[in-house]
Amino acid sequence: MRCPILLADMNAFFASVHQAMDPVLRGKPVIVGGDPAKRHGIVLAASYDAKACGVKTGMAVWEARSLCPRGVFVKPKHGCYVNFSARIIRIMRDFSPLVEPFSIDEAFMDVSGCESLFGTSTEIALQLKGRIKREVGVLCSVGVAPNKLLAKMAAGMQKPDGLTVLDFPDLPDKVWPLPVRELFGVGGRLEKRLRDLNIHTIGELAVYPLPVLKKRFGLMGHILSLSANGIDYSPVDPHSLDKVKSIGHQITLPRDYRGYQQIKVVVLELCEIVCRRVRLGGLVGRTVNLTLKDTEFLWMSRSRTMAYPSNNAGDVYRVAVDLLHQHWPAWKPVRMVGVSLAGLVKNTVEQVDLFGEVEKTRLLNAACDRIKDRFGERSLLRAISLTPEGVLLERKGEAVRG
Amino acid sequence: MKFACDKESLLNAVQIVQRAVSLKNPLPILGGIKFEAEDERVFLSATDLEMGIRCSFPAQVTQTGSSILPAKVISELIRRLPDLPIYIESDPLTGSTMVKYGQSEANINGYPVEEFPDFPMPESEIKFILPGDVLREMVRQVVYAAATDENRPVFTGVLLETGNGEMNMVATDTHRLAWRKINLEKYQDLNINLIIPGKTLNELIKICGSAEQNIEITVTDNQVLFNNGEVCLISRLIGGQFPNYRQVIPGEYISRIRVSTKELAEATERAALLTRDGSPIIRLKISDNTLVVSVNTEAGRVREEIAVYQEGEPLQFAFNARYLGDALKTIGSEDVNIEFTGPLSPGILRPVADIDYLSLLLPVRLRDE
Numbered sequence: 001m002r003c004p005i006l007l008a009d010m011n012a013f014f015a016s017v018h019q020a021m022d023p024v025l026r027g028k029p030v031i032v033g034g035d036p037a038k039r040h041g042i043v044l045a046a047s048y049d050a051k052a053c054g055v056k057t058g059m060a061v062w063e064a065r066s067l068c069p070r071g072v073f074v075k076p077k078h079g080c081y082v083n084f085s086a087r088i089i090r091i092m093r094d095f096s097p098l099v100e101p102f103s104i105d106e107a108f109m110d111v112s113g114c115e116s117l118f119g120t121s122t123e124i125a126l127q128l129k130g131r132i133k134r135e136v137g138v139l140c141s142v143g144v145a146p147n148k149l150l151a152k153m154a155a156g157m158q159k160p161d162g163l164t165v166l167d168f169p170d171l172p173d174k175v176w177p178l179p180v181r182e183l184f185g186v187g188g189r190l191e192k193r194l195r196d197l198n199i200h201t202i203g204e205l206a207v208y209p210l211p212v213l214k215k216r217f218g219l220m221g222h223i224l225s226l227s228a229n230g231i232d233y234s235p236v237d238p239h240s241l242d243k244v245k246s247i248g249h250q251i252t253l254p255r256d257y258r259g260y261q262q263i264k265v266v267v268l269e270l271c272e273i274v275c276r277r278v279r280l281g282g283l284v285g286r287t288v289n290l291t292l293k294d295t296e297f298l299w300m301s302r303s304r305t306m307a308y309p310s311n312n313a314g315d316v317y318r319v320a321v322d323l324l325h326q327h328w329p330a331w332k333p334v335r336m337v338g339v340s341l342a343g344l345v346k347n348t349v350e351q352v353d354l355f356g357e358v359e360k361t362r363l364l365n366a367a368c369d370r371i372k373d374r375f376g377e378r379s380l381l382r383a384i385s386l387t388p389e390g391v392l393l394e395r396k397g398e399a400v401r402g
Numbered sequence: 403m404k405f406a407c408d409k410e411s412l413l414n415a416v417q418i419v420q421r422a423v424s425l426k427n428p429l430p431i432l433g434g435i436k437f438e439a440e441d442e443r444v445f446l447s448a449t450d451l452e453m454g455i456r457c458s459f460p461a462q463v464t465q466t467g468s469s470i471l472p473a474k475v476i477s478e479l480i481r482r483l484p485d486l487p488i489y490i491e492s493d494p495l496t497g498s499t500m501v502k503y504g505q506s507e508a509n510i511n512g513y514p515v516e517e518f519p520d521f522p523m524p525e526s527e528i529k530f531i532l533p534g535d536v537l538r539e540m541v542r543q544v545v546y547a548a549a550t551d552e553n554r555p556v557f558t559g560v561l562l563e564t565g566n567g568e569m570n571m572v573a574t575d576t577h578r579l580a581w582r583k584i585n586l587e588k589y590q591d592l593n594i595n596l597i598i599p600g601k602t603l604n605e606l607i608k609i610c611g612s613a614e615q616n617i618e619i620t621v622t623d624n625q626v627l628f629n630n631g632e633v634c635l636i637s638r639l640i641g642g643q644f645p646n647y648r649q650v651i652p653g654e655y656i657s658r659i660r661v662s663t664k665e666l667a668e669a670t671e672r673a674a675l676l677t678r679d680g681s682p683i684i685r686l687k688i689s690d691n692t693l694v695v696s697v698n699t700e701a702g703r704v705r706e707e708i709a710v711y712q713e714g715e716p717l718q719f720a721f722n723a724r725y726l727g728d729a730l731k732t733i734g735s736e737d738v739n740i741e742f743t744g745p746l747s748p749g750i751l752r753p754v755a756d757i758d759y760l761s762l763l764l765p766v767r768l769r770d771e
Contacts, residue, residue: 115457145595286680306551307551308682309681318553332514342735343680344682345678345681347769348768348769349683349766349767349768349769350766350767350769351577351680351722351764351766351767352577352764352765352766352767353576353577353764354574354576354577354578354579354650354748354764355576355645355650356578
């Protein structure tokens with residue numbers, strides 16, 4: 001089979017889920033967005049009817065409302081999206097065991113060797129689309145290609161409800177004329193650096209001398225050149241999600257915080273949330289990342305690796321505060337704070353220490369975890385959450401998810 | 403400043419003081435070495451404000467004075483000079499220093515002399531003298547256990563305490579501990595307790611060495627000075643209270659082995675090859691006069707058997723290979739005694755027939771995946 005890789009990409013996924021659950025919404029411009037009162041007023045998804053009015057993902061809710069006054073605004077229901085996503089993955093696994101969930105609304109599938117069961121990959125793609133539509137009630141675009149990279153590009157070519165086969169002979173006509181930013185893995189910053197080399201289209205990148213790309217971008221340059229030529233060696237990995245790389249949490253503050261004293265309160269609360277989740281996964285992490293956004297939406301993200309892996313909020317907090325002091329001026333107001341822990345590994349090894357401190361923290365964390373397991377995430381908070389800057393106490397049901 | 407000297411002694415002095423030069427300091431002048439010419443001696447000094455080194459060598463001084471030269475340039479230049487008499491002459495007006503060798507010369511622009519931080523020698527009544535080789539060996543056996551991360555400053559230092567005619571040096575990063583005792587009979591009444599930065603002591607090892615050279619140690623409230631007559635090393639002290647280490651050293655054991663230091667060190671190194679970078683954990687199992695060192699990871703398996711002399715119960719536990727390797731490197735005897743009190747209690751390494759040194763190692767707790 002020449003094109004055994006499929007990518008199924010759900011169209012306007014969040015909006016489609018609401019339409020599937022509530023028939024009244026079908027055929028209406030549905031806009032899924034946050035609550036502007038809590039400064040979460042951003043459009044997360046819009047149905048195709050809403051998109052026709054010019055509503056775009058990431059736009060402010062008030063802006064969407066002025067563009068699309070007839071729009072039906074619904075609040076996001078994360079649990080439902082996860083549930084729908086799992087149902088779609090299950091359907092895909094009926095065709096092949098090699099299914100790699102890529103995001104909440106996309107998944108790769110390798111159907112090599114399935115032809116005698118279900119037919120060619122194009123036939124499988126049609127069956128898959130039909131079943132997702134009938135059984136789940138959402139539409140998807142499927143890309144069929146020799147590898148993951150081209151499947152991803154193919155799926156993006158026809159929306160909604162598309163089915164695109166993209167093979168190597170199609171590259172010069174269908175892929176090379178596209179701007180480089182359409183190439184998987186090329187973001188805004190890289191696009192700009194490529195433009196400096198007078199590379200504007202994927203085709204120009206494909207024929208660009210490899211030594212120059214390697215010198216400029218290192219290993220990334222080599223991968224870029226291969227990608228532009230439609231070459232991608234990565235396998236469909238059904239276990240890619242089993243290994244968590246990082247766990248993080250971020251919060252848009254109810255008002256701008258000023259000064260380390262105020263910001264530190266939220267940082268500590270976030271460290272607690274993140275470390276609790278890391279412990280739930282039976283993991284420890286080494287790299288602490290702190291992300292801050294100011295009122296102009298400029299953001300700063302810095303990380304540092306600790307000498308030893310940890311899942312204790314106190315350790316992570318110490319590093320996060322260090323990063324805060326080092327990289328954020330005290331006067332600058334903060335709008336959003338995020339903390340994450342990366343370099344996660346299974347917590348199978350724990351260095352015992354001379355003074356019994358590790359053991360003490362371990363027991364304390366285990367006790368807190370047991371209380372939270374039984375009485376809920378909010379049953380136990382640090383005293384600092386009671387101060388006016390604390391966000392965990394006020395925003396019930398928002399800050400801690402799953 | 404104007405003097406003549408030979409290349410050897412100049413290069414030696416430059417390389418010694420260079421250890422205190424800090425190139426990364428925001429204060430650029432700290433990247434410089436101060437040259438001072440006085441009656442028939444030239445003094446070189448450098449500091450990073452935490453630690454300072456001052457060193458001198460004999461020279462033909464024809465004009466006293468001083469200048470401050472960028473350490474990087476001057477050391478690289480002197481290292482490359484031919485083996486000829488060297489004349490150094492500085493011009494206080496331009497701040498430039500001329501280095502003359504044979505028919506050639508180099509002119510190096512220096513820093514303004516008055517901007518170099520003061521370098522006062524600590525003065526105090528509290529002084530004692532140790533042979534260079536004794537101090538060096540003592541420091542070497544202990545300093546490796548000091549912490550490198552600055553979270554808790556006390557643990558980045560080495561405790562030096564004296565009393566009752568003894569001197570103890572202890573370092574710990576909470577995962578391991580090293581302790582060394584020596585007799586200090588000449589100083590029965592000397593009672594001091596200080597924490598010296600591990601960084602400084604690592605430099606001290608490189609400076610002191612020979613048995614003939616005595617090192618005078620001077621202690622003030624916040625500084626310590628090591629002086630061997632030619633080189634002075636001054637360091638600030640770390641404030642705070644060193645934890646009570648005596649309390650955490652177990653007095654008894656349930657199991658003890660005697661094993662060849664070299665064999666165990668080599669087995670440890672081989673086994674560690676297959677472990678994850680961040681946590682090089684190896685398993686040890688003692689039974690029937692055999693020590694089994696093993697590793698089983700995604701990368702593969704290693705199993706090594708070493709014949710040991712065993713006393714007490716069979717036991718198994720896991721260690722960080724790096725810590726075990728460090729401890730074995732400094733043990734300094736052909737065979738090592740290792741005592742255990744339980745799978746999650748410290749293991750104690752002692753050189754055979756030396757009761758004044760021990761290296762303590764905390765195991766790791768393993769959870770089944």
